[in-house]
Amino acid sequence: MWRDGDFRRLWMGQTASQLGEHASLVVLPLFAVLTLNADAGRLGVLRAVGQAPILLLSLFVGAWVDRWRARTVMVLTDVGRTLALGATAVAGLLGWLGLPALLVVAFAVGALSVFFDVAYQTSLVRLMKRDQLVRGNSALEGSRSAAQIGGPALGGALVSLLSAPIAAASSALFFALSFLSIRRIRRIESIPERSERPPGVWRRIHEGLRFVVSDTSLRTVCLASAAFQFSFAAMMTVYLLFLPRELHLSGTAVGLALAATGPGALLGSMLAASLPSRFGHGAVLVSAAALGDGVFLCVPALHGSSAVTVPALLVVSFVFGTGGQFVTVTVMAVRQAVTPDGMQGRVAATITFVGMGLTPLGSLLGGFLAEEWGLRASLLVTATGMMLSPVVMALSPLARLGRALPATQDAPPKAAHPEAHEMDLRDTDAAHDAATGTSP
Template identity: 35%
Template sequence: MHPSPIGSSTAVPLTRRPAFVVFWAGQGVSQLGAQLGQLALPVLAVSLLGASEMDLGVLNAASMAAFLVVGLPAGAWVDRWFKRRTMVRADLIRMAAMLAVPLLWWAGLLQIWHLFAVATVVGVATVFFDVSYQSYVPVLVDRALVADANGKLEATAQVSRLGGPALGGFILTGVSAPLLFAGEAAGYLVSALCLLRVRDSEVKPERVEGSRLSHEIREGASFVARHPLIRRVVLSTAVGNLFSSITYVLMPIVVLRELGFGPAGFGTMLSIGSIGGVLGALAAPRLASRLGEGPLLPLGLMVGGAAVVLFPLALASGPGPLALGLLSAGEFIMSFGVIVFNVMQVSMRQRVCPPRLLGRMNASIRCLVWGVMPIGSLLGGWLGERLGIGPTLWVGIVGQLFACVPVATGPFFRLRQLPDAQGE
């Protein structure tokens, strides 16, 4: 029997639940720090280390490869462990890896391969953190409040993404990019400290005697494969992530080198895009009540996929305010649509999955939908060097539009409400 969270009555709002508030605050600060590092990494690679298209492809692939390599066993391990403790350890590992970048820079030793190594270590730790994180929300709050909790967490993440890139771009006008990695490390430290303060009802999962890791992995993957709605969501997300990686691996070169906007322009574009994400997270519950949860899921993905058409148009327009406006508008609309889609599909997954399978379910999905991203990053870098940046952007865009087909042709438009429990 899954234990009820402390104060599980749905009459008590999340903002009055100390455990959730502390968890929420820690993740907000961590997300802000992560945005500083997200801006610093491409700026450091392109502007200070002279990275090529292929270098950026390898760098992005290194950060995401862990989801493909250790994603499935990570889910089985997380289902055996305390999820909060796993997140604390992952945060401390990411903090240490990020601090290595400014230390190497101060010593005059920093090279591009160091960034590959740091990205790999952070990627492995992030696998364990993210699988635990998505599995922990239903432990921390009552299942009836899972969608509300996800909406608040996602809105806060988007607010951090709103302020982080703009703050990072401003900081980069006065300091060097490696120093921003210290800001990301500080964010991970705050997250770990807040997690240590959280009080929850989590108990260590009971393990069936003689159960093998391979069997536990298959059990989680089988649940994903059998569920008709989750199966379509995973297929759409995997195809979309593959082709979005082709597009986004080249964006630092588009913004910093081809259009010459610099770190401040790059940060401004990302921040404006995050406004769309914030609005998407806040609007998702209201849109779901008006349009229905089922139709909103494919509509969000379709809007997000169509918005990236503005990116190659910005490149073709050349340096100037029009290009920055097109890039920012594309980021804004894309973020709005994708976040609406994510709030709907993640909440559905958490509600329909049995608690004992949450870690393995999330890990199976992450392995598939994030495991394709290093492939897309490498492919984007390779195509960028051979076809050129503009044609490669169009390849990514066509693929992202095609990714909408599985959810657009499924039963979602006929479902006013997405299922709340397994079997509904």
Template identity: 35%
Template sequence: MTAPHDVRPPGEAAGGRLRRWYRQSLVGHPVGRDFRQLWIGDTIGQVGTQVGTIALPLLAVSVLGAGEWEMGLLATSENLAFLLVGLPAGAWVDRMRKRHVLVWGDVVRGVALLSLPAAWLLGVLSFPLVLAVAVVMGVATVFFDVAYQSYLPSLVPSSRISEGNARLQVSHSAAQVAGPGLGGGLVGLVGAPLVLLADAVSFLGSVVFTLRIRHREEPPPREGRRPLHVEIGEGLGFVLRQPLLRRIVATTALSNFASNIGGALLVLYVVRDLGLSEAQLGLVLSVGAIGGLVGAVASGAVMRLLGEGRTIALVIVPASGAAALVPLAAGRDTVVAFALLAVSMAVYGFGVVVYNVAQVSFRQRLCPAPLLGRMNASVRFIVWGVTPIGAFVGGVVGAQAGILTALWLGVALELVAVLPVLLSPLLRMRDLPRGLDAHAAAP
């Protein structure tokens, strides 16, 4: 008896489904080639970055003997650029080809990092040099990140921006899972300076794939440009005039300020006070990052279940509460401390990633294309500009009152940070506006 024509032979079923999924997916879309290059390049850079994220503070602690004040100063230097050049960066990026900004951002970061292992090999490594590299890295990251978020909407269809952000977030979360554990283990084996060498190479590897992007955008003509302060004001004004966006920015900024109070001291607290090794610290961060990976994969399902608005309002609440497990690990044995830290970071990572996918996709859809760079720079200026202040506060409080006091202060402010979105119309909104006209008519 002949099988019906719509039933595939067993050997072809799985392959056929896989081919159909690929054709229908973002990477299989005709415009998906350029997105793939961006995605692969970013994945390479993210793995190296996560390896280096643990190596740089460990370099300060283990090689240079940094204490609470120095660690606060290092974290301040890493994020200072968001406060200093965050606003004009958006106007400058809107005047440039964003692909060029991405390439040069990676090149500058790679070369800056190379100077640290070189100085160590020559015997001239110093804490001021580490701070200088942190500042340069921060400036390059500001421009890269603004260009990155503003470039994505030109590489994927508008209806699939959330999908693109989710895929990029999967890579970021996967790198967070693998990178810190690998970095901590490598620091234990070969030392922090040589691990930073791998981080530098990853940035240069990212450049190769970014250069393969075929999409070319023409910057606005010079004759149409207005004074820089006028263009900066347009981006900042757009953010401040949108009531829902104001709430989201307020919560994100307060949360970043709070998390950096304790985050500046985390490596010192875990290695010195809790007694975990570099490899154990890396493993804690990797285990915790699994929550972020699950959040990236599940973000679409969560938004379909709760709705976009309620997702933004609700998922950040348990994430902020989980921060309390970090200071609660003090005085515990190594196994319990390890478990508390891992659970805290997993819950925090899940909530923050789902929150970010939802709110970044919302603001990318809401904003007109010519304003994207300035809008993203304005948001990042507000939400990341507070991070060096938080890190500085963490260093001062830690040096004067102890690390535990600084950690509990961060926890208290994390809980306050959820109020702008929790006590807002977002809690009653399933679907968020798709553009300015719809936004004006929204409740």
């Protein structure tokens, strides 16, 4: 796999992009606090604006990415993020940057990152053979895990040692490096087939949703992801209160306990490259999910001094990181295998949208339970809720997947066709819309 120069360029570009993205998630808030003297409320708004594109744009991005070369999308988004953060650095150094402009930058960087993330998942399918998807995803997700560990630390260090504007410029440099690497990919992707009268964005989104719903494996992934993200958001709201208030841990100890997830994720990425082909994708997927999610059931039982609880929490976070990343890599390979090339972007975006869409409600539920039931009981309930995800997978055909990845499923009928068949198929579309209550 590593002999493939195009994959190396993709891996290097994606690694640089992830470092820049995760560094900017720290740099922009620190820019607001240290340079613009933003209070907690304004800082919360800034973070929300940066995360909003995931929910607002994911489905549209999936529809657009499927109609363009993934390499082109990644290159353009790298250029956009480089320019946005570079302009932020210059404006900050000159004293011209205010909070409204920083909000615009945060939204723009977040939106472009959604484009990049969907495109790079699509590009892997076009660069590699089916039997290399798990190893390819393992390498890419491993670098993403490393970026999640090193990016925030690097961003914070740059702000502390240099200044917020210089740190923003450094984040822009990572995106520039990603651009230089990805633009050197030589393999020419075929442009997805387009009809003479291409369907609109809403119809393409509908095709992606319909394809996910019609495929058992993808439908299971959606349900399991939604159950996990909802419960995990609720659990983390309680967990971040439980550690300092019930276990009386310092901020440093809390950060240390959470940081152990990163090394665990690196191990999970490496294990996912080999174990599914030896023991079967379904068996290891369900086992990893049950182990990684179930380990949090041990946390409510913790008592005592930090000398006892911190090592136990490190183990919990490490096991959770290992199992979680193992599931991520394996599920991504299964999704890519069953999805036709022309649907990759829409399917990836649909699963992201469904999985992440319930997280705000989960966070609200966690806060409500913590107030009504207490932290220890709420943590046990929300951690139990996380077990819904492996249960959903265990009860589905996903659990019976063997050592080989499943076959690619047929794409749904196109919403628009060449002129020769247009009249007949227009009647078919009208009948379908009438039956389902949808409109073009």
